[in-house]
Amino acid sequence: MSGRGRYLLGKAAWALIVVFVVISFNFFLFRVLPGDPAKAGARDPRLSPQSIIALTERFGLDKPVFVNLEDGASPFDSQYFAYLGALSRGDLGMSYAFRDEPVADLLGEALVNTIWLILPAQVLSILLGTMLGLVAAWRRGTALDVVSLTFSLFLWSLPTFFLAILLLVFGSSYLDLPTAGKTTIGAQYASFWEELFDIGRHLAMPTLAFTLVLLGEYMLIMRSSVLDVFSEDYILTAKAKGLSTFRIIRDHAVRNAMLPMVTLIALNLAFTVSGAIQVEQVFSWPGIGDLTVEAISQRDYPVLQGAFILIAVAVVIANFVADIVYGWLDPRVTHA
């Protein structure tokens, strides 16, 4: 097998292992910690009697936790394997709070909204952050560098929710932008474009808040990564070859500096998740974060569990994608 194939296979295997551990961990967590939500859920007064029966059945609360060791019973007839089976069917259970709606449906809808929020902000902040970091590193020590460095450190220190609140107030009082939700309540749209425009107005400030939050960090990472590259001998070679500064940066610096960026952007997704939760809460944007916060206040454990699995798996997949990109950018990793 080629080096590249082996590399990708190894990374894929690792991603699968992590996903499996996350899923098992999730099961374990919700049964071991004080206040066992599975049992607590079965006593939840908000649930109809049918739901409670369904819940007991689903969690197999009358069955052993991990492995069924009773005579004659299948060893897999346990809560853990019931859970794995349900998961493999995409069944994440029913929400307590949202009157018996399937968790998977709730999460699916919220996920689409979260992607609406995350994607433009990620793309914008990566583009702006890398460019700003590149220029700041190139002009190290100049006023431009100092200003953008200070700006980035300040943005980094700003709690996301606080920035979001400031932008919310600013947007609603000066730009007449809506403060909550995805669309104007009760609005009738003449066309698809009108609806899109309405969503855009709702998205503007959340996207800006998210972009700014991510921007500071990306700029800092890119700056230090580019500075590392600029100290390398091959940059001196490129200069000795008579290349212009522009060509050196374009052909020799950017790709090399993007290597650590790729890893860090992926690792930073955890940070992105945290940001999404906060921005969504402030702007009541109906995404995963808003749903999670709602689930916390309602103690809606199935939703909380589902959101946890979804977030963790999404981040693992994103890291896997980053590994693929890294292998493509850097010929060295697929060699050895």
Added chain:
Amino acid sequence: MTAVVQATAPPTAPATTARRWRAALRRPMGLIGGGMLIIAVLTALAAPLLAPYDPYAPVRVSIQDIFQAPSGAHPLGTDDGGKDVLSSLIYGARVSLIVGFTAAAITTVVGGLIGIVAGYRGGRIGIGLMSITDFFLVIPEIALQIVIVAIAGQSLVNIILVIGLLGWATTARLVRSQTLSVRERKFVQRARAIGAGDAHILRRHVVPAVLPLMIANTVLVISLAILSESTLAFIGLGDPTVISWGQMLNFAFNRGAISAGAWWALIPPGLAIVWVVLGTTLLGTALEDALNPRLKRHHLEKDRSIAIPRSPAAPLARRAAGDPATVLAVRDLAIEFDSPSGPLRAVDGVSFDLRRGETLGLVGESGCGKTTTILGLLRLLPPGGRIVSGSVRYGDDDLLQLDPAEMREVRWSRLSLVFQGAMNALNPVRPVGDQVAEAIRVHERGIGRRGAARRAGEMLERVGIGRRRYGDYPHTYSGGMRQRAMIALALACRPDIVMADEPTTALDVMIQAQILELLAELGREMGMSVILVTHDLGVVAQTCDRVVVMYGGRVAEEADTARLFADPQHPYTQRLLASFPDLAHPGRRLQGIPGSPPRLDAMPSGCAFHPRCPFAFERCPAEVPPPFDLGDGRRASCFLVEQGAAARPSGPHLPEAPRG
């Protein structure tokens, strides 16, 4: 690893930990950050004295108490519960800092231990620990924090534990790589070899080396922990029994502060978080920079390397009156480096000629200015380096007077370089052939992509690599092949002059000979002049027509190779030759030169060699000896030479020139 520019940064005394701390706090960043943090800590400690009200005392609330605008009684107004915002703000510092400090302490201890064990033990335990670490790096912290706090209960202790115990993976990774590098260091391996126990090595070597970095990291972790706590509190997972800034914002935001226009309930707690987080971040960043001053070089900084008055229409014509066989004439070249104690001279008044088609050896111990000189000729000095005087005549031009665009034209197409460490001199993520073709395309416009690729392929063929490897990356090449590729790159534009800086260091002896032969052969074939920088006199004897010996940034002696070996004039040359194994006289004892070459910041007065010279007399420390012309292109900078042949030290112990 960074071999190319070894002779650049002036050596200075190693920094102690205490000195680095002071250095960090002297930076504006560290000073401001430390100050901000101290103010926050003092506020938290003195909260009962500073706060006008006790925010924990129960109050009876009436409607008109809620969201009162700032007034004399309430400098920052009141919140949604009718409480004094300023008092809550002051007490809130306590929670933020307690969570920040304790969670960071947990993170550091757990991450530090795991990192040290993983790095020090290696093997199966190390791999296992690192897998766990990688796992925790991938899992989004906030999701775990939310889930655990939501289930386990929202107490301050749980919050601290969750933040502290989930954030250790980054620290572990950092500490592990640091431990690994310490473990590989010579003194640790030596300690292990003489039977020192693990506990001893850990206590005496590993921990002291890892600790400073860990402390800087801890400071940064504090800021992360404070942010995490405020985030949890804001999304409704704070401890309801304590007052924290995140919770203040949560209540104000969710209980109508915006519609009431009560900015005073929102802005101050937000800014308080920014204050503490920014303070710790600044301090941590300054500490990290001071501990890890890795970013000295910057090859693309604005070029400030020429500090010679411009003389556009000047003395070139007069100077050019020299020998037409001379392809490069260096005169009075002086180069300085900035240092905390003022500029230091690395090259001082160096002059020499390079004739067409000859190979000139530039010889001397490390740190004598050889590399700096040739980098200076191409105006490629690292930041802080400056050419302060001199001229470099090439054809009708003084290279030191060209504007940057003209200089770019000259580089590589006329003067090219073979770098010392070819591993680092080639870009690791681009195919080798591309890197050769790139040089051709830059200087020969109109040759086209395919023409350049064809020529690059020919060059690779010519140096014995073969076209087949055109598309391969540098890491797939062996050391010798990389150096061949470097030569192909240097000759690709058929320059007049190739400068090779220790081109065979780090290669094994057989390969060394091949590379040098290749360079000499191609040089002859293409009619190029070669400047060979080396400290290997064997190489000089085999390949060079003439030799320039440098010491302390000056030329000590210049002569034909045969004469230099037969009858060295400068005591330094004599010593250098005596320390070099001579195959013609295998029984002779080698004599090293006592002492070491001078540091730039401690350059001896007068003749730089006088402290190590057995023939030094009173004039040597007092005056700089000028080069004395001894005829036949032979010069030596030593007063002994001036006094004539009678006083000249002759050396019966000196070897004869190996090639006669």
